[in-house]
Amino acid sequence: DDEKTPLSAEVLWKLERAGAPVVSPDGTMVVVPLTTYDEDNESETRLWLLANDGSGAQRPITAEGSAASSPVFSPSGAQLAFISKRNEDEAGQIYLLPTAGPGEASKLTDVPTGVSGLRWEGEYLYFISSVWPEHSWEEMADRLKAEEEDHISAFTWSEMPYSFFDHYLNEDRKNHLFRIPAAGGDVEPVTEPLGMAMMPAGTGAGDYDVSPDGKHLAFVTTSTPGAVYSNGDVFLVELGKKKARNLTSDNPANDYGPMFSPDGKQLAFARQRIAGFYGDQAKLMTYSMASGDTQMHHEDWDYGVSGLVWTPDSSGFYGAIDDKATRRVYSISLDGNAPSPVTKENDYGALSIADNGVLVAQRQSALHPVRIGTVDTQSGDFNRLDAFNDEVMATVDAGTYESVTYKGHNGADIQMWVHYPPGFNPRKEYPLMMLIHGGPHGAISDNFHYRWNAQTFASWGYVTAWPNFHGSSGFGQDFVDAINPDWTTKPYADVMAAADFLAQKKFIDEDRMVAAGGSYGGYLSSIILGKENPFKALVIHAAVYDLYAQMSADFAVNMERFGPYWENPEIYREQSPHYYAKNFNTPSLVIHGQNDLRVPVGQGFELYRTLQTKGVESRLVYYPDENHWILSRANSLHWYGEVRDWVSKFAEPGGK
Numbered sequence: 192d193d194e195k196t197p198l199s200a201e202v203l204w205k206l207e208r209a210g211a212p213v214v215s216p217d218g219t220m221v222v223v224p225l226t227t228y229d230e231d232n233e234s235e236t237r238l239w240l241l242a243n244d245g246s247g248a249q250r251p252i253t254a255e256g257s258a259a260s261s262p263v264f265s266p267s268g269a270q271l272a273f274i275s276k277r278n279e280d281e282a283g284q285i286y287l288l289p290t291a292g293p294g295e296a297s298k299l300t301d302v303p304t305g306v307s308g309l310r311w312e313g314e315y316l317y318f319i320s321s322v323w324p325e326h327s328w329e330e331m332a333d334r335l336k337a338e339e340e341d342h343i344s345a346f347t348w349s350e351m352p353y354s355f356f357d358h359y360l361n362e363d364r365k366n367h368l369f370r371i372p373a374a375g376g377d378v379e380p381v382t383e384p385l386g387m388a389m390m391p392a393g394t395g396a397g398d399y400d401v402s403p404d405g406k407h408l409a410f411v412t413t414s415t416p417g418a419v420y421s422n423g424d425v426f427l428v429e430l431g432k433k434k435a436r437n438l439t440s441d442n443p444a445n446d447y448g449p450m451f452s453p454d455g456k457q458l459a460f461a462r463q464r465i466a467g468f469y470g471d472q473a474k475l476m477t478y479s480m481a482s483g484d485t486q487m488h489h490e491d492w493d494y495g496v497s498g499l500v501w502t503p504d505s506s507g508f509y510g511a512i513d514d515k516a517t518r519r520v521y522s523i524s525l526d527g528n529a530p531s532p533v534t535k536e537n538d539y540g541a542l543s544i545a546d547n548g549v550l551v552a553q554r555q556s557a558l559h560p561v562r563i564g565t566v567d568t569q570s571g572d573f574n575r576l577d578a579f580n581d582e583v584m585a586t587v588d589a590g591t592y593e594s595v596t597y598k599g600h601n602g603a604d605i606q607m608w609v610h611y612p613p614g615f616n617p618r619k620e621y622p623l624m625m626l627i628h629g630g631p632h633g634a635i636s637d638n639f640h641y642r643w644n645a646q647t648f649a650s651w652g653y654v655t656a657w658p659n660f661h662g663s664s665g666f667g668q669d670f671v672d673a674i675n676p677d678w679t680t681k682p683y684a685d686v687m688a689a690a691d692f693l694a695q696k697k698f699i700d701e702d703r704m705v706a707a708g709g710s711y712g713g714y715l716s717s718i719i720l721g722k723e724n725p726f727k728a729l730v731i732h733a734a735v736y737d738l739y740a741q742m743s744a745d746f747a748v749n750m751e752r753f754g755p756y757w758e759n760p761e762i763y764r765e766q767s768p769h770y771y772a773k774n775f776n777t778p779s780l781v782i783h784g785q786n787d788l789r790v791p792v793g794q795g796f797e798l799y800r801t802l803q804t805k806g807v808e809s810r811l812v813y814y815p816d817e818n819h820w821i822l823s824r825a826n827s828l829h830w831y832g833e834v835r836d837w838v839s840k841f842a843e844p845g846g847k
């Protein structure tokens with residue numbers, strides 16, 4: 192279509208990104224945070240109200256220029272609470288807004304350390320704040336000011352953890368739960384009197400729940416505070432009492448996501464069973480509040496539970512389940528019947544359910560960003576409520592894509608997404624851009640990726656391929672765990688087989704094949720660099736290059752499960768890309784961000800220096816202000832530009 196332009200990095204940054212929707216208790220209103228980006232590298236999130244009454248009405252309900260997040264409805268639906276930092280606020284505070292019509296938001300809290308993890312339970316708003324225990328709010332405000340003025344930037348630690356993904360943690364501060372009456376009043380500490388903090392990092396509203404009668408609190412925290420390896424457990428306490436009980440002390444791996452049933456009789460949570468293995472498929476558990484019995488459900492169902500919401504009658508759940516390269520809504524009952532899929536194609540997530548059973552979700556595909564709508568739980572039909580991005584997407588010729596299956600390592604079936612450029616002509620030969628996903632225990636699903644947008648790469652004039660190699664999630668527990676502790680053999684074989692499979696297609700030019708991957712995908716790209724490969728060039732982003740060094744980094748690869756290098760050095764030696772440097776000869780673009788604490792930046796520099804030492808054509812792109820992911824608009828546009836220039840240099844784009 193002449194009038195349309197292909198998907199591009201510039202278009203990606205024009206799109207508005209819809210967050211997790213929240214449906215009102217009566218199912219008639221949906222509130223969704225919507226983030227927009229401008230050309231000055233600034234972003235803004237406002238809350239939008241979508242009507243679920245067939246009218247298609249939608250409007251922003253928070254002010255322009257004031258970021259807003261974490262919306263929660265009051266139990267009656269008459270009010271909405273959210274977190275915002277506006278006017279004189281030094282940190283995010285709770286604001287309240289009537290839902291009946293236009294009105295001014297009023298501020299509820301003045302917590303110097305800020306609020307997060309908001310929930311509205313009965314008369315109270317509960318929130319998390321990272322505080323200095325046993326200090327008054329005034330003392331904390333003074334301390335924050337003193338820290339700002341003393342010009343000392345040092346952190347000190349005597350225990351773990353010291354960092355979380357892209358920032359360092361202040362060991363003196365702890366995450367605690369508080370509550371405040373929604374009608375106004377004093378903030379009350381909830382977890383401090385228990386002498387227990389919540390998880391030291393990454394904790395949020397999904398890590399606690401209050402029973403419908405307001406009497407009990409269930410929350411997740413580590414049962415090994417200060418330790419290198421944490422074991423998240425679910426604790427239960429009667430509010431007002433001083434001692435919480437660990438409900439999951441018998442399990443050495445993580446238990447998380449506590450959720451009381453609407454009738455208050457059961458507490459559900461998710462359980463992994465293998466300590467130190469984040470890819471372990473989580474099982475659904477319930478704890479009976481009456482008998483104290485804990486039960487595992489659907490033990491033989493070869494899927495992990497995620498994104499659960501209770502049905503209003505407390506008989507079961509809907510969940511957003513990783514299912515063979517799509518994320519589908521499933522109905523999961525507690526009556527012994529097997530879970531059943533509700534939706535068909537595309538990815539669903541961020542489920543929210545009303546008291547009358549109206550189910551709201553995000554839906555996205557590889558060709559369109561997140562949309563918000565209701566899911567018919569009988570037919571699986573999606574009724575869209577928003578019109579976000581329609582104008583922009585109407586100008587885009589998005590190309591096509593399909594799911595294919597090929598034979599990988601040892602003849603196993605491997606699923607792969609293949610994208611074709613707009614105007615693809617199968618009688619021409621195209622270059623191939625092989626994409627290698629991270630994790631490794633994740634999957635490339637039917638969703639709209641902003642950082643690695645396969646259709647954007649395709650639109651440059653490449654056929655792109657995303658194989659879900661051994662280790663990917665959603666294909667069963669055995670498949671996910673098939674690459675442990677040997678991270679190399681099967682995924683390498685699967686990627687080579689994918690290249691081979693596509694090279695045999697008439698529309699692929701096998702002399703124009705490149706590969707690119709980030710994180711674990713960067714690790715596997717570095718492995719490919721040291722082995723025989725058909726690629727003319729590689730893009731190696733946030734790569735693990737020296738597995739020994741990575742073993743002691745933030746994501747201490749396999750250490751907890753398979754033992755450290757001083758006990759089992761052979762596991763790591765065989766699989767470290769740096770041991771194969773002798774063979775490096777494929778031109779490589781190395782990319783790394785300074786604030787990447789998941790795969791520390793030294794790994795990228797070491798790889799680049801080695802390539803230069805060996806005289807292999809290479810280029811290093813270093814972002815001093817980015818983390819494991821390139822998140823700002825300007826840097827992301829730069830990233831796409833660098834990647835495009837590099838792959839174009841070695842594999843000319845377009846059909847010939």
Ligand SMILES: CSCC[C@H](NC(C)=O)C(=O)N[C@@H](C)C(=O)N[C@@H](CO)C(=O)O
Nearest residue numbers: 628629630631642709710711712735746
């Ligand atoms: C091998 S060290 C850590 C790798 C990291 N794994 C985890 C559990 O954090 C990883 O691969 N993360 C991916 C989710 C990731 O960052 N993927 C890249 C590329 O697919 C991304 O940009 O999302």
